[in-house]
Each structure stands twice: as C-alpha cells, then as structure tokens.
Amino acid sequence: xxxxxxxxxxxLSGCVELAHGSGGRATAQLIAELFATRLDNPLLRQGNxxxxxxxxxxxxxxxxxxxxVTPHTFPGGDIGxxxxxxxxxxxxxxxxxPRWLTAAFILEAGFPLADLxxxxxxxxxxxxxxxxxxxxxxxxxxxxxxxxxxxxxTSGIGVVAEGIHLGGDRVEPGDQILLSGTLGDHAMxxxxxxxxxxxxxxxxxxxxxxxRLVAALLKAQPAIHCLRDPTRGGVAATLNxxxxxxxxxxxxxxxxxxxxxGVRGGCELLGLDPLHLACEGRLLAFCRAADTAALLAxxxxxPESLAAAVIGEVVADPHHxxxxxxxxxxxxxxxxxxxxxxxxxx
Amino acid sequence: xxxxxxxxxxxxxxxxxxxxLTAAIAAEVEPGRRYRLMEFCGGxxxxxxxxxxxxxxxxxxxxIHGPGCPVCVLPMARIDHAIALAEQPNTIxxxxxxxxxxxxxxxxxxxxxxxxxxxxxxxxxxxxxLQIARDHPEREVILFAIGFETTTPPTAVALQRAAAEQLxxxxxxxxxxxxxxxxxxxxxxxxxxxxxxxxxxxxxxPSHVSTIIGSRPYEFLAATYRLPVVIAGFEPLDILLSIRQxxxxxxxxxAVVENQYQRAVSRDGNRRAQQLMADxxxxxxxxxxxxxxxxPQSALAIHPNYQQFDAxxxxxxxxxxxxxxxxxxxxxxxxxxxKPTDCRLFGRGCTPDQPLGACMVSAEGACAAxxxxxxxxQRPVGESVA
Numbered sequence: 151x152x153x154x155x156x157x158x159x160x161x162l163s164g165c166v167e168l169a170h171g172s173g174g175r176a177t178a179q180l181i182a183e184l185f186a187t188r189l190d191n192p193l194l195r196q197g198n199x200x201x202x203x204x205x206x207x208x209x210x211x212x213x214x215x216x217x218x219v220t221p222h223t224f225p226g227g228d229i230g231x232x233x234x235x236x237x238x239x240x241x242x243x244x245x246x247x248p249r250w251l252t253a254a255f256i257l258e259a260g261f262p263l264a265d266l267x268x269x270x271x272x273x274x275x276x277x278x279x280x281x282x283x284x285x286x287x288x289x290x291x292x293x294x295x296x297x298x299x300x301x302x303x304t305s306g307i308g309v310v311a312e313g314i315h316l317g318g319d320r321v322e323p324g325d326q327i328l329l330s331g332t333l334g335d336h337a338m339x340x341x342x343x344x345x346x347x348x349x350x351x352x353x354x355x356x357x358x359x360x361x362r363l364v365a366a367l368l369k370a371q372p373a374i375h376c377l378r379d380p381t382r383g384g385v386a387a388t389l390n391x392x393x394x395x396x397x398x399x400x401x402x403x404x405x406x407x408x409x410x411x412g413v414r415g416g417c418e419l420l421g422l423d424p425l426h427l428a429c430e431g432r433l434l435a436f437c438r439a440a441d442t443a444a445l446l447a448x449x450x451x452x453p454e455s456l457a458a459a460v461i462g463e464v465v466a467d468p469h470h471x472x473x474x475x476x477x478x479x480x481x482x483x484x485x486x487x488x489x490x491x492x493x494x495x496x
Numbered sequence: 497x498x499x500x501x502x503x504x505x506x507x508x509x510x511x512x513x514x515x516x517l518t519a520a521i522a523a524e525v526e527p528g529r530r531y532r533l534m535e536f537c538g539g540x541x542x543x544x545x546x547x548x549x550x551x552x553x554x555x556x557x558x559x560i561h562g563p564g565c566p567v568c569v570l571p572m573a574r575i576d577h578a579i580a581l582a583e584q585p586n587t588i589x590x591x592x593x594x595x596x597x598x599x600x601x602x603x604x605x606x607x608x609x610x611x612x613x614x615x616x617x618x619x620x621x622x623x624x625x626l627q628i629a630r631d632h633p634e635r636e637v638i639l640f641a642i643g644f645e646t647t648t649p650p651t652a653v654a655l656q657r658a659a660a661e662q663l664x665x666x667x668x669x670x671x672x673x674x675x676x677x678x679x680x681x682x683x684x685x686x687x688x689x690x691x692x693x694x695x696x697x698x699x700x701x702p703s704h705v706s707t708i709i710g711s712r713p714y715e716f717l718a719a720t721y722r723l724p725v726v727i728a729g730f731e732p733l734d735i736l737l738s739i740r741q742x743x744x745x746x747x748x749x750x751a752v753v754e755n756q757y758q759r760a761v762s763r764d765g766n767r768r769a770q771q772l773m774a775d776x777x778x779x780x781x782x783x784x785x786x787x788x789x790x791x792p793q794s795a796l797a798i799h800p801n802y803q804q805f806d807a808x809x810x811x812x813x814x815x816x817x818x819x820x821x822x823x824x825x826x827x828x829x830x831x832x833x834x835k836p837t838d839c840r841l842f843g844r845g846c847t848p849d850q851p852l853g854a855c856m857v858s859a860e861g862a863c864a865a866x867x868x869x870x871x872x873x874q875r876p877v878g879e880s881v882a
Contacts, residue, residue, distance in 0.1 A: 478732055479551070482870070485867070
C-alpha cells in the first residue's frame with residue numbers, strides 16, 4: 151500500500167483556507183481526502199488533467215449549469231444534490247440519457263470543511279442514485295467576503311437515442327401541455343428556509359432527477375414534441391420562451407394547476423405568483439392531443455410525477471401570447487417576471 | 497416561527513358565488529347608464545387584473561385606476577434624494593423591494609446606485625434596519641420609509657425603539673403619505689370640473705389603510721361630493737360585492753360610506769396604531785405627489801421629539817428639481833384621466849424591465865398591471881387567430 155503524502159489527515163473541524171486553492175499540497179490533500187473518496191469511480195480515478203471517456207456512439211448532448219443557492223441546505227436537498235439534479239435534468243429535457251458529469255467548486259475561505267464534506271456526500275449520493283458518475287472536477291478558493299461559502303458548476307454529457315427529436319420549435323397548435331407535479335415547491339422551500347417560515351404540512355424542495363421519467367415517457371411515446379423543466383422564471387418563463395420559439399400562443403387553465411397548500415399560502419403571504427416560482431424536479435411535456443391521456447396516466451403511475459396534470463394547450467396566435475383562464479373565469483396574460491423576484495434560489 | 501396555515505382563501509374566490517354576483521350586477525345596472533368607479537388602491541388594481549374581473553362585469557361598469565400605489569406617487573426629487581443619501585460614504589440605505597427599482601432623474605434607480613457601489617439593502621420589515629444599525633455601529637443606517645397609513649405604524653415602532661435604545665447611527669427618511677388628501681385632490685383637480693375630464697361616480701375605498709384609520713375619514717366624500725364609497729377587501733368576491741353595493745347606492749341615489757371589509761375594518765380603525773402615528777409624526781404643510789403636485793397636509797414628517805432621527809435634517813442633501821420624463825403620462829394616469837395605453841411610451845420606451853415611469857415599476861402600478869396582465873393586447877380567448 152502506498153504511503154499517504156499527507157502527514158496529518160484533513161481535520162473536518164477546520165475551514166477552507168486560501169492554501170486549499172493554491173495548487174500546492176493543501177489542494178492535493180483537499181481533493182484526495184474530501185472529493186476523490188466521496189465521488190470515487192474508475193474514470194475519476196484516472197487522475198489526469200482530463201478524463202478519457204473512450205469511444206462513444208450516438209448523438210451527444212452537452213450542458214452546463216452554475217448553482218449559487220442560499221441557504222446551502224434547505225428542506226429536501228442542498229446545493230450538492232441540486233447541482234447533480236439540475237444538470238441531469240437539462241440533459242433529460244433533450245431526451246438524452248445522462249452519462250457523465252463534471253463539477254467545479256468555488257469555495258470561500260472560512261467555509262467549514264465539515265459543511266463541505268456534507269455537501270459532497272449529498273452530491274455523491276445523488277449521483278449514485280441517478281446512476282451517473284462525476285468524472286472530472288476543479289476547485290478554486292476565493293478570499294473571505296468574495297463569495298458566499300460555496301458555488302458549484304456542473305456540466306454533463308448525455309447520449310440521445312435514435313429517433314428522438316425534442317425541441318421547442320416542434321411545438322404546434324393543438325398540442326396539450328402536461329405538468330409533471332406541483333408547482334413552485336423548490337422556490338418556496340428555499341424561501342421558507344431563508345425567511346424561517348414553516349408550513350403545515352411541511353414543504354420540501356421538488357429537486358429530483360427526471361431522466362428515468364423521461365426515458366419512460368419517450369419509450370411510451372417517442373413522438374413527444376418538447377420537454378422543458380421550468381426552473382428559474384418558472385412556468386411563466388418557460389411557456390413564453392416556447393411561444394416565441396414555436397411561434398404559437400398558449401392558454402392555461404388556472405384551476406388545473408396543481409399546488410401544494412404551503413406554496414399557495416406562501417404565495418399569498420409574500421405576494422408571489424406560483425407561475426413565476428422555480429421547480430427543480432418538474433417537467434412540462436408538449437404532445438399531440440391523441441397521446442395525452444396515455445402519457446398522463448403513465449406520469450401518475452411514477453413516483454416523480456404522481457400529481458401530474460394537463461394544464462393547458464397550444465393555440466395559433468401571431469402575437470405569441472401566454473394567457474390563463476383564472477379560477478373565476480376571467481382571463482389574464484402570463485408574462486415573464488420583471489426584475490428579481492427570488493434571487494439565489496438555484 | 498409558527499407554521500403558516502392559510503385558510504379562507506377559496507371562500508373568497510368561489511366561482512359559483514362570483515357568477516351569482518356578476519349576474520346580479522348585470523341585472524341591476526340600469527340600461528344606458530355608465531358606472532365609473534375608481535379603485536383608489538393599487539392592491540385593488542392588481543387583484544382586478546390578476547383575476548380578470550373586468551371580463552366578468554357588464555360593459556356599463558368602468559373601472560378607473562387611482563393613485564393608491566405609494567411607490568408610484570413618490571416624485572423624482574425624493575428618489576434622487578434617497579440615491580444621494582445612499583451614495584454618502586459609510587452609509588447603508590434600506591428600503592422595500594419595488595422602491596429600489598423606481599427611476600429618479602436620468603433613469604437612475606437605487607439599484608443602479610447599488611451596482612455602482614452604494615450599500616443599498618432590500619428589507620421586508622422595518623426592525624431589520626435596527627439590527628443592521630446595531631451590527632454596524634461605525635456606519636450610518638438610513639431607513640427610506642414609504643407607504644400610506646398601513647405601513648406608518650411599523651415605522652413609528654422602529655422610531656420608538658431607536659429612541660429607547662438611543663441608536664446613534666440609525667435615521668429615517670420619511671415619505672409616509674395620507675390617502676384622504678389624495679382622493680380630495682383628484683376630485684378638486686381643475687380637469688375634474690371640465691366636461692370629459694375625470695368623472696367618478698363612486699369609489700372602491702382603501703381597505704388596508706382603513707384597518708388603521710377606519711372608514712370615518714372617507715365620510716367627507718359622501719357628504720361633500722355626494723360620492724358613494726364602499727371600503728372593499730382585496731379578494732375577488734370582496735371586490736365584486738363592493739361593486740354591487742356601489743351600483744345599488746347609485747341606482748337609489750344614495751351616497752354613503754359602506755364597509756364591505758367588515759372582517760378587518762371598523763369605523764374608527766385601530767386607535768393604538770393611530771396613537772403611535774400621532775406620537776411619532778406630524779403633518780407636513782405640503783408634500784409633492786407625482787401626478788398630483790403639491791398637496792396640503794398630505795404627508796407626514798418626523799415629530800420634533802424625534803428630530804435627531806430625521807435623515808433630512810441629519811444629512812444636508814441638495815436635490816436639483818427635475819422635470820418628469822418627456823412623454824410619460826404617469827401624472828395623468830395617477831389622476832385617472834388617462835389609461836396606460838394612452839401613453840405613447842407604454843410598451844415602447846417603458847416596460848417593467850426598463851421602466852421610465854413609476855407606474856410601470858410596482859406590481860400595484862396601473863401600467864405594470866396593464867403590461868403584465870395585458871388587457872390592451874388581449875384577443876378573445878377561444879378565437880384563435882390563424
């Protein structure tokens with residue numbers, strides 16, 4: 151057995167120091183003892199400047215996502231699991247099977263090593279549950295006051311099966327819009343953790359990987375037109391993007407949109423619109439009307455999407471408006487949010 | 497903190513009851529008669545758009561949006577003053593969300609000042625500012641306080657605590673406004689006397705303001721101007737019921753103050769809150785409102801007993817007078833004379849992302865409500881335009 155080059159193990163009672171980002175022995179020890187052991191897999195073990203993924207067949211998809219959420223831990227997850235799920239879901243929305251992830255960490259000097267270890271533990275657990283490996287990484291340390299403890303950027307590569315072509319430009323009038331679960335749980339759970347609000351029943355982030363749900367949906371119906379996860383900006387932003395991309399209009403039915411009581415109450419209390427709240431484990435599916443019932447039934451039979459619902463439809467509209475029929479039968483526009491509503495939620 | 501359990505939401509948004517109310521209103525409006533009703537509060541404007549209530553009402557009911565958005569009616573000079581306060585060295589300026597986005601002169605807002613290095617902080621509660629002052633004894637902490645009577649008592653409590661603690665580095669830039677003066681100004685405006693000017697048949701009265709001051713301060717509207725007033729809650733059924741009450745008053749030729757929002761408002765209001773206001777503030781002789789001009793006895797200043805906490809006295813700031821943005825119709829919109837869509841900047845130079853006028857900033861501003869909920873560009877739903 152090789153002797154460790156580090157005379158003393160990294161004390162978890164300590165903090166991140168500038169030396170941990172210097173590229174010297176302290177950096178090597180942080181990576182070896184905190185990151186490599188927890189995220190361990192054969193590709194990461196290659197230990198070179200880059201990771202050799204070998205030959206890959208099929209169409210590749212790549213994505214990248216930065217995470218700056220505060221507080222770092224919230225009911226239902228933390229910045230580590232969020233960073234894994236966020237990138238997996240971006241790949242899944244392309245119809246891709248997520249294969250490899252990379253992770254870059256920007257740490258602020260003074261961040262407790264125990265907290266960092268806990269975050270990497272949840273990252274490792276999330277990656278393992280999702281069946282995806284973190285195969286490369288990087289760590290930088292910034293001075294105290296120059297960051298907010300920890301920022302994580304994850305990138306991902308996935309492979310798309312033959313015959314799958316998802317895209318906003320494929321959405322067309324007559325398509326039905328399915329939402330895979332309740333809206334805004336993630337944003338409200340983070341907001342509640344930040345403002346020390348609590349809900350009865352308790353509210354948890356919806357952060358979860360969606361690639362298995364997507365695989366099941368595409369297996370049942372490969373001709374789905376488009377999948378999107380409504381993260382920042384919420385369903386309102388996603389639908390406005392689609393309306394412009396596809397050159398269509400959208401009509402929603404407010405009464406059909408599933409909401410947790412806590413999200414509803416929190417929105418009343420804080421003056422927020424649930425359509426603007428971010429989700430981290432929900433998707434919107436656009437499909438032909440004839441395929442809707444089967445896909446909805448499939449969704450409602452899976453743990454990721456028990457509360458799925460058809461929330462609206464795509465219409466022809468040269469103005470590309472998103473409108474909603476309110477619970478009282480009137481109509482209003484659903485617009486992109488202006489300015490910042492809930493900063494630092496993902 | 498105790499768990500949040502929101503109840504009684506659905507009861508005030510019940511579809512069946514809403515349909516009963518709108519059917520009753522449609523049956524009760526007199527043929528050929530117009531009912532021009534001003535909702536004073538931005539909160540009502542927001543709710544009317546949020547629930548699409550105008551779609552449910554007969555064409556005879558015309559809703560006119562009033563100036564009841566405290567962010568919207570603050571003149572440019574006060575924004576410039578706040579920016580100048582924030583840009584002083586060693587200063588932390590605190591205010592509420594929308595206030596940070598309102599443009600002062602040269603389109604500069606507090607958010608711009610923050611981006612350029614000023615320490616401007618968004619707060620949700622006034623007592624956060626006291627804690628910031630305790631945490632930073634070496635810096636001046638200024639609360640940029642705005643709002644109508646609803647938000648004034650909490651500011652009074654902050655002033656009371658600062659005085660009790662003798663917090664030397666905390667001060668208040670006071671911009672608290674009084675609603676009755678603004679309603680009077682709209683009714684007294686020269687254009688209101690002219691044919692085709694703003695003509696109001698009835699008023700949906702402020703309700704959160706009235707939880708503090710009661711419904712009594714609006715009785716002059718009925719007595720002097722023969723205007724029916726219904727103090728209205730903010731839920732859709734509250735608003736529909738209040739509209740029905742106004743229609744009934746107008747049909748029978750009555751003009752009284754009725755209180756639809758009885759679950760929160762009484763005739764005399766919250767005496768304890770009123771006492772807090774009286775103890776900590778005095779009436780300003782006059783104050784400038786965007787759109788309404790200089791109105792007598794329409795705003796509050798800090799009571800002389802607490803003048804050491806008055807940021808206007810502690811820091812000498814000279815603010816140059818600026819004209820409003822050319823072409824901006826906020827003043828006329830705030831008086832109910834014009835609609836947002838009458839403004840040629842609406843949706844062109846001025847959007848919620850790049851607001852020129854204050855009415856486009858706050859969610860309670862008429863222009864932002866028009867823009868977000870978009871009645872101006874709405875086509876009939878169900879009639880797809882190919």
